[in-house]
Amino acid sequence: MYKLSAAVAALATLTQVSLVSAHGGVLSYNIAGTTYNGFVAYDSPTGQSTIQREWDSYDPIQDPTDSYMSCNEDGANLGSGQEYATVAAGSQIIAYWNNPWPHTIGPVMVYMADCSGDCTDATTSDLEW
Template sequence: MRYLTTFTAFLTIALRQASLVASHGGVIGYDIASKYYNGFSAYNTPVGQSTIQREWDTFNPITNPTDSFLSCNNNGASLGSGQLSATVDAGSQVVAYWNQWPHTIGPVMVYMASCSGACASAMPSDLSWFKIDEAGLMSGTLTTGQWAMGELVANNNSWTTTIPANLAPGEYMIRHELLAIHTSNQPQFYPECAHLVVTGSGSAQPSGNSLVRFPGAYKVSDPGVTIDIYSHPDVTDYTIPGPAVWRG
């Protein structure tokens, strides 16, 4: 009887953990210049993995907007010899694919950062990031409206972004981020980063207020971060956190 009780308790915990993993996630692959790149396999050793994506170790969200891992998730490390880069022309599209994604309330944001050299040796928290794409509440109210994350789910758990056409060539990181706000006053950040080599004849580089650091770009007091949407069911606008989109 004691064995059955112990087994039942273990099974309950295991199912609960599986449910938590199933309810979260991240970017698992990219379609760039008609080539598909597998993402990093979370919960697996980085040894032997080869991908354009930085290491991320858990499906769980980051809930603190000033968390030290907010730049590229926990732990955001380079894969060393296994770290690849995808070549993409400025003005081309990058499609990111998520695992089976359950959350449909919240914005989608995409950032880039110049590595000023080789991205493989860059620390994401030291980079200056600029936003190239964002979408939030697209129609309706905070609680029942159409959100960008809902559109992502409807589009085969994918999001398509265009690299600014006049961006100067070089090595960059691209950072996809979902901010789930379905839990009252408890933001859930899901960021992942990948390495790109941007080509083309562009010469534009962002500066000034277009550039932010992670952590540093968001605060708890930002209206779009710590928000209780259920306290404002009839509101039809939402302020996406971070800088304005840089168009190049």
């Protein structure tokens, strides 16, 4: 089993590829029948508890080699609000996105990573994507 923070896992990594940009995000997750909150970008991060990493900016990342490609501007740590999900191999993961999607173009890339613990001290440079 792995303990994953869906956005340490960068679920909600906002990216730009070529001249295509997007923002929006996963509002919640269902992992093996358990529901977890996503990060709600339009609300203050204060008081949010989520398995997703907060992102600091809607600005698109235009360079695919930029270290900010994960968690856009290296998403802030939610501290005590940072949660994680334990995901067994083969578990079904469902992500519930903004509906309707706020843009006609994309993409948004979403990653998961093993944060080897409770994820509160995980940094994107230490994770294997």
